[in-house]
Amino acid sequence: MxxxxxxxxxxxxxxxxxxxxxxxxxxxxxxxxxxxxxxxxxxxxxxxxxxxxxxxxxxxxxxxxxxxxxxxxxxxxxxxxxxxxxxxxxxxxxxxxxxxxxxxxxxxxxxxxxxxxxxxxxxxxxxxxxxxxxxxxxxxxxxxxxxxxxxxxxxxxxxxxxxxxxxxxxxxxxxxxxxxxxxxxxxxxxxxxxxxxxxxxxxxxxxxxxxxxxxxxxxxxxxxxxxxxxxxxxxxxxxxxxxxxxxxRLEKKRKITIIYGTMYGLTEKLAKFAREVVENRAEAAVHNAVDCDLNHVLSDIVDSAGVIFITPIYEGNVFPPIINIVELMKIKRLGEGKIAAVTVTKLWGGVAANQLSQLLRDSGFEVSTPIREYVNYPKEKDLEEYGSFLQSFIDRALGNV
Missing domain, CATH: 3.60.15.10 (Ribonuclease Z/Hydroxyacylglutathione hydrolase-like)
Structure with a gap:
């Protein structure tokens, strides 16, 4: 030293x-x-x-x-x-x-x-x-x-x-x-x-x-x-x-942050799809909740116009590494004036969609609706619909930027 x-x-x-x-x-x-x-x-x-x-x-x-x-x-x-x-x-x-x-x-x-x-x-x-x-x-x-x-x-x-x-x-x-x-x-x-x-x-x-x-x-x-x-x-x-x-002032740039968690790679695949959609319109900052640098994540949130959260269900709940990040955002109130989208992947039921939406609202975010939930990985027609949903989300997020 x-x-x-x-x-x-x-x-x-x-x-x-x-x-x-x-x-x-x-x-x-x-x-x-x-x-x-x-x-x-x-x-x-x-x-x-x-x-x-x-x-x-x-x-x-x-x-x-x-x-x-x-x-x-x-x-x-x-x-x-x-x-x-x-x-x-x-x-x-x-x-x-x-x-x-x-x-x-x-x-x-x-x-x-x-x-x-x-x-x-x-x-x-x-x-x-x-x-x-x-x-x-x-x-x-x-x-x-x-x-x-x-x-x-x-x-x-x-x-x-x-x-x-x-x-x-x-x-x-x-x-x-x-x-x-x-x-x-x-x-x-x-x-x-x-x-x-x-x-x-x-x-x-x-x-x-x-x-x-x-x-x-x-x-x-x-x-x-x-x-x-x-x-x-x-x-x-x-x-x-x-x-x-x-x-x-949490002033927004033409930037969307994507935060995802994945256990077996399917949710990561969906995050890559989302990144491709975003990059055609704005800067994309992508973070895997499992091994991300927390400093980088919160720093990206500061000047993002919107944030996309993609989580698998873990024992009926939100994937724990994503909960950790959102709880830190809640302490920092980093969602104020920003919009968030929630996407959930699962094989069976659970409360992840409502749970994550409420955590994000508590962090100051406006949560875009409807929340997207998919069984396993989206089928081709579902993926087309998800792409349209993301385009609409990006329109709203970048509306005043």
Whole structure:
């Protein structure tokens, strides 16, 4: 695993980049084959230092503080700001306090409760509009709860126009060294950002939109955005913000996602037929529920106009891997404003059609009717009828795109 490293991102402002290539799952749910980065920051006036966040407990405390010791004595860290108490940002806080000289720890009121409960750490509570001083420098406190926990705040360094944005503007992917947004393939990076949004932040997307509106309403024009995961933004802030706003609104592209499960190959055959129909009209994203990457699935749902679900019956019910995906969509409310089609294959009865339809409605989808149910694989005339059904579904899904 690459070592933590420092990079200057402004006048006496440092980015402490902590790459994690050891963890295979984020939140122990979401696959991160490219790892993830934890970002902490240091702000100084040349005398005292403010540390913003720490790291997940994936490394020894001495590995975390080694880069800091290259620029200052740890006793000069007089203040620490906790933007968000989730353990991927606060996991080393207790050990860090033992290495420093009783710095003041700042947090929101809700974060204060969490820090006491999780680590028995007392904090000085700050609220929206307060400031934290670092010598003659000032950081504004901007409370923005539910991005994606109820404890979150941003900080804004006035003299450098740097916004420390916690989990907003984040992305997956570990960094071998700290780089800015204009020092990598930004298009590829945005795939990681979209997957991070879909899996981690999407449930609270309305709060993200309010955060963007609040930043604008305060008249802030950050030149740099420093998130808790991913790269620091300086050249692509407008592009990133535009994409983030689109994801928050679940804006639709000419795209249909097909999610299927199969036990013996027949349902997969039907999914291939559906894909051929869709590809004549729109982009098709196809996922086998058994071995799919959940990040990719939810990311595709975000900007799809419609979703086709094709499931075999399993002991009278929906195929379990499909239930798992739909339950995650339900948590994220990713079906809002979108339409879904349900297709069931079976040899005998069951409740799969109604069961899946209700789960999808609970996820925010409008469910297209009638639901298609086929015994074994559709006969040729049934397949023609199914093709017509899919064409009508695509018409409805793409109607306003």
């Amino acid at each position: 690459p070592n933590p490293s420092l990079r200057t991102i402004g006048r006496e402002v440092y980015w402490l980049s902590i790459p994690d290539t050891k963890s295979k799952l984020f939140e122990n749910i979401w696959p991160i084959p490219n790892g993830v980065n934890y970002n902490a920051y240091l702000v100084t006036d040349g005398d005292e230092y403010l540390l913003i966040d720490s790291s997940k407990r994936i490394l020894d405390i001495n590995e975390l503080i080694e880069p800091i010791k290259e620029i200052t004595d740890l006793n000069k860290i007089r203040k620490i700001a906790v933007l968000h108490t989730e353990p991927d940002h606060s996991g080393l806080m207790g050990e860090l306090l033992k290495k420093t000289s009783s710095p003041i720890v700042y947090s929101t009121s809700k974060a204060s409760v969490f820090m006491k409960s999780m680590f028995n750490i007392e904090t000085k509570i700050v609220k929206d509009g307060d400031t934290i001083s670092v010598g003659n420098r000032t950081l504004r406190v901007i409370e923005l709860p539910w991005i994606h926990w109820p404890d979150t705040m941003f900080l804004y360094l006035d003299d450098e126009k740097i916004l420390f944005s916690s989990d907003a503007f984040g992305a997956f992917g570990a960094l071998e060294k700290p780089v800015f947004d204009d020092e990598l393939d930004f298009k590829t990076y945005m795939h990681e950002a979209k997957e991070y949004f879909a899996t981690v932040v999407a449930t609270y997307r309305q709060m993200v939109l309010r955060a963007l509106e609040k930043i604008n309403g305060l008249g802030l024009s950050p030149k740099i955005i420093a998130p808790s995961h991913g790269v620091v933004l300086r050249s692509k802030i407008i592009e990133f913000t535009k994409e983030l706003s689109s994801w928050c």
